[in-house]
Amino acid sequence: MLSVSNLSCVRGERRLFSGLRFDLAPGEWLHVQGENGAGKTTLLRALVGLSPPADGDIRWRGESIRRLGEDYRREMLYLGHYGAVKEELTPLENLQLAAALDGRNLDDREAIATLHRFGLKGREELPVRFLSAGQKRRVLLARLVTRQAVLWVLDEPFTALDVKAVDMLSALISEHLAGGGLAILTSHQTMPIAGGRAIKL
Amino acid sequence: MSALLAIVRRDLLLAMRRKSEVLTALFFFIIVVSLFPLGIGPEPQLLKKIAPGVLWVAALLATMLSLNRLFATDHADGTLEQLVLSPTPLGLLVAGKIAAHWLTSGLPLVLLAPVLGLQFDLEASALGVLVGALLLGTPLLSLIGAIGAALTLGVRGGGVLLSLLVLPLYIPALIFGAGAVEAHISGLGAGGHLSLLAALLALAAFFAPWATTAALRIALE
Amino acid sequence: MNNRLINWFKFASPQSFYPLAGKMIPWFWALAAVFGVVGLWISFFAAPTDAQQGEGYRIIFLHVPASWMSMFIYLVMAAWAGLGLTLNTRLSGMMAQALAPTGALMAFLSLWTGALWGKPMWGAWWVWDARLTSELILFFLYIGFIALQAAIDDPRRADKAGAILALVGVVNIPIIYFSVKWWNTLHQGASVSLTRSPSMAQTMLWGMLVMALCFWMYSIAVALMRVRAIILERETHTEWVKELDEVKR
Numbered sequence: 308m309l310s311v312s313n314l315s316c317v318r319g320e321r322r323l324f325s326g327l328r329f330d331l332a333p334g335e336w337l338h339v340q341g342e343n344g345a346g347k348t349t350l351l352r353a354l355v356g357l358s359p360p361a362d363g364d365i366r367w368r369g370e371s372i373r374r375l376g377e378d379y380r381r382e383m384l385y386l387g388h389y390g391a392v393k394e395e396l397t398p399l400e401n402l403q404l405a406a407a408l409d410g411r412n413l414d415d416r417e418a419i420a421t422l423h424r425f426g427l428k429g430r431e432e433l434p435v436r437f438l439s440a441g442q443k444r445r446v447l448l449a450r451l452v453t454r455q456a457v458l459w460v461l462d463e464p465f466t467a468l469d470v471k472a473v474d475m476l477s478a479l480i481s482e483h484l485a486g487g488g489l490a491i492l493t494s495h496q497t498m499p500i501a502g503g504r505a506i507k508l
Numbered sequence: 509m510s511a512l513l514a515i516v517r518r519d520l521l522l523a524m525r526r527k528s529e530v531l532t533a534l535f536f537f538i539i540v541v542s543l544f545p546l547g548i549g550p551e552p553q554l555l556k557k558i559a560p561g562v563l564w565v566a567a568l569l570a571t572m573l574s575l576n577r578l579f580a581t582d583h584a585d586g587t588l589e590q591l592v593l594s595p596t597p598l599g600l601l602v603a604g605k606i607a608a609h610w611l612t613s614g615l616p617l618v619l620l621a622p623v624l625g626l627q628f629d630l631e632a633s634a635l636g637v638l639v640g641a642l643l644l645g646t647p648l649l650s651l652i653g654a655i656g657a658a659l660t661l662g663v664r665g666g667g668v669l670l671s672l673l674v675l676p677l678y679i680p681a682l683i684f685g686a687g688a689v690e691a692h693i694s695g696l697g698a699g700g701h702l703s704l705l706a707a708l709l710a711l712a713a714f715f716a717p718w719a720t721t722a723a724l725r726i727a728l729e
Numbered sequence: 730m731n732n733r734l735i736n737w738f739k740f741a742s743p744q745s746f747y748p749l750a751g752k753m754i755p756w757f758w759a760l761a762a763v764f765g766v767v768g769l770w771i772s773f774f775a776a777p778t779d780a781q782q783g784e785g786y787r788i789i790f791l792h793v794p795a796s797w798m799s800m801f802i803y804l805v806m807a808a809w810a811g812l813g814l815t816l817n818t819r820l821s822g823m824m825a826q827a828l829a830p831t832g833a834l835m836a837f838l839s840l841w842t843g844a845l846w847g848k849p850m851w852g853a854w855w856v857w858d859a860r861l862t863s864e865l866i867l868f869f870l871y872i873g874f875i876a877l878q879a880a881i882d883d884p885r886r887a888d889k890a891g892a893i894l895a896l897v898g899v900v901n902i903p904i905i906y907f908s909v910k911w912w913n914t915l916h917q918g919a920s921v922s923l924t925r926s927p928s929m930a931q932t933m934l935w936g937m938l939v940m941a942l943c944f945w946m947y948s949i950a951v952a953l954m955r956v957r958a959i960i961l962e963r964e965t966h967t968e969w970v971k972e973l974d975e976v977k978r
Contacts, residue, residue, distance in 0.1 A: 319883060320966050355593060358729045381595035389586020393518070395525040407514030408594050408601065434525075655897055659890050663880045672876055673894060676869040677901050680908035687912065704911075708904065719897055726889045 308333055309354075309458060309489060314363030316349045323349055324508050325362065333457075334502055336480065336490035341508035347493040348388065348462055350508065354491065355385040355460050367458075381409075384456035386464060390443055394436035398422055398446040401435065406453055413453055425449045426472065440467045451479060459483060459490040511596040512604045519608030522581075529577055530612050537570040537617055541624045552629055559628035560638065560689035567617050567642060568649065568678050572671050574613040575653040578605060579724070583661050592728055602724065603717045606654050614646030630689075637692040637702075644705040645685040651709075651716035652677050658723035680708060741818050743960045744969050750953040757950035764943035771936035785849045789933070792842035794941035795835045796860070799867055800902075802832035802948060806874075807899040810892035820956075822888030823963065825895065826878055827956035831948045833871035839864050859913040863906045870898045884963055 308331060315325030323346030331337055339347050353360040356372050356379065365372050372379045392401045399418055406413035422431050425445040427438075435443055444467045451459060459480070465473050473496075480490055481500050492498070523530055544562045545555055582588035591601050621642055622635040630638070656674035660666050688701035772790035806828040813821030843861045844854050855861070874894055881887035964970045971977075 357589065357592065377595050377597065380593055383593075385589075385593055387586060387589060389589070391586035391590050393522060393587060394585065395522055396518075400521070404514055404518045405590070408511050408518075408591065408596060410511055410596055412510070655893070659877060659894055660880075663877075665880055669876055669880055672869070673873040676866050676873065676905070677897070679866060680901075680904050683908040683912045687915065691915070704908075715900070719893055723890065723893050726886055726893070729886060 308368055310366045310369075311354070312364045312366075314350075314353065314365065315361050316346060316353055316358075317361045318346070318349055322361075327363070327506070329504070329506060331489050331491070333487040333489060334484050336484055336492065336500060336503045338498065338503050338505040339491060339493045339508065340505055341493075345508040347508060351385070351387070351460050351462050351491065351493065355383060356380070357385075382457040383460065384451065384454045384458070385460045385462075386447055386450070387462045390447060392435050392443060392446050395434055397432050397434055398427055398438075398449070399431045401446055402449055402453055405450055409454065411453075418453065421449050421452050422446075424452070425475070441469055441472065444468060445472060448476060448479075451483075457488055459488065459492075461490065461492045463493055463495075465494055465496055511594070512600050515591075515601050515604035516608045516611075519605055520611065523608070523612040529574070530616070533570050533574040533613055534616050534620060536573055537566050537620065538624065540566040540569055541627070545627075555628045556630060556693075559625060559630050560634075560686040560693075562628070563621050563625060563638065564642075564645075564682050564686040567621065567646065568675070568682060570617060571613060571646065571649045571653060572674060574609070575657045575670060575674070576667055578609050578654055578657045579661055580657075580666075583727075588724070589728060592724065598721045598724065599717045602654070602720050606650050606717065606720075609654070610647050610650040614642075614650055617646055618642045630693075634689055634693050637698045638689050640702060641685040641688040641698070641705060644702065644709050645681045648681050648705070648709045648712050649678060651712040652681075654720045655716055655723060658720045658727060661724070661727040681705065684708070741820055743820050743823065743964055744967070746820055747957055747960050750957050754950050754953050757946045757953065761943050761946035761950060764939055764946060768936060768940035768943050771932060771939060776932045776936050777930055785846070788842050788846045790936050790940050792839055792846060793937045794944050795839040795842060796864060797941050798944045798948060799832055799835035799839055799864065799871075801945075802828055802835060803867065803871070803895075803902070804899065806832060807892075807895040810888070810895040813888055814892040814896075819885075819888070819963075820960075822885075822892065823956050823959045824952070825891060826888070827952045827959055828948075829871060829875050829878070830955070831951050833868060833875065835944065835948070836864055836868040836871055840868060857913070859906075859910040862913070863909045866905050866909070867902065870902075874898070 310330045312328045313325075314327040316323045327350070329337065339350060341347050349358065352358045354365060356365075359373075367375055367379050367382070392398075393404075396404070399415070399422065402418045402421065403413050403415075406418075419431055422428070425448060427442060427445060427449075430438060430442065435446060438446070448464065464476060468476065477498060477500055480492075480498075484490060484500070484502055541562060544558065548554065548558070579588060582591065592598055594601065618639055622639055625635045625638055653670075653674050656670050656677075659673065660670045663669060684701045684705045688698040688705065691701055692698040768790065772787050776787070776790075778784060806825045809821045809828065810825035812818065813825065840861065843864070847856050847861075848854050874891055877894055878887045878891045881890055961970060961973075961976070
């Protein structure tokens, strides 16, 4: 469903990688590996359409992602390094507003249920800045469930998570893949999730 | 449409929870306006003459100060990236953010200006024209300022550079806005100035979100 | 500019443009010199003494061409920048970057010559007439463009951001000019104006045109020299730059 050919990216004057190619089908996930500075984040940002690559072609369902534009973004969710939550808002507000910005109406019940699933029971109405780093991360990850995207592009998703949360996230990803979803991850950990391939930058 | 309302609501909510930012810009406005009589002298005739210009320049500067919170905080915590990646057209979200910015920085200026205008002994009708001109002008300032804010996102020397870029572009608004009040006072009627201001607002409302969107994408590359 | 006549796609790469520019530069300097000599001769000798303003008015032969060029260069700069933005060509952005300082210089020259004209004529170093004030604002726009590009580290982002600023500026220039003119007529009424000079004698007009051509050729020559320097700076990591004689030395 996602096919990448002849991809090359530069940062400043340095060519990070070139001639990259891979195909990803439903149920598969890609583990992007490499040292710090190798270009993992740059690759992910190119794949989601934030930075146009220096060269190459990225296709979703056979069409170039640049031409698809909105249609691609609707089916894709990118969670990067940043917290990407508003610290002054509560987890509940964050989730509901994020959904509204995506054009979806998320009612209280569903939002609260999702937050409970991510272990944030009792903290739904507390401004995010009062939460711990791990809890903030979990508010962000809750969007994986509420957004219902087909392709998940996650940059170091296991950062700041405790063992229980790591297991929960891995299970979530496996569930997503089993349902026909796709995922691209960078992580320094090895992940016990089936159906994966690795590329090293 | 619901996405547009959502972003306006979100930014208003954030402004409410970070009231100090909004209030400091307002106090800046008040202080700057008070500086002029202190620098020039309290002669009533003179103050009455310079009042429209002073109030407008102070409004420009206060708007300038508040521009950096339009995109910078979203950029720093990563939510701007999420806005760009949202399936909703970015132009719509940008328009919403600019509208929210005006509600929290421009509208208070419009409401505060006539009160300060009393300090300069402007008559009621002149104050009315002032409010009308600012009502048309402050959204214009937010729109043009948004382009500058997007261009200088994350750039060294951001605040001062932003002023350098945006203040020349603010000059037509200043000329027509202050001119409207002066024209009214001198009996010529403010109609011409106000309609030109309205025309500029319409033009900016059309082009500025578009230019801002392009600038944001470039900033995030 | 002139290389539109040739199939310019061939020269759209910095590598092929570099030697071409190098060859063109001396010709433009020569043209600038020729036009300059003719223009200055007309300014000082051929043009008659003005009845009202005496000899001092001759600075108009620098002031007006400089104003024209400052406007013209901004348009060309914005055009190159816009081209670079839409076609994603590096060289277009470099040309815009190369033109900006020269345009700013023209604006600055126009402001100074305006002041030098104003002082003996109207007794003031600066008059807030519509033309001078608009020129001042144009100067600010140039400085803003240069400052923005200087502040952004990544050259590609600097090109694109500068392009948007230049295009916004181009749209705003007529608006600014109109508003300043409006402001000026309302406030000063029938007062001094550096542009409201009596009808020009034929020779005066010729003098200004020739000087304008001189400035134009100068601008092209300088812009080409600057763009070569920018090319060297930005492409230092490429093979062909390392092979150049200038770099090897």
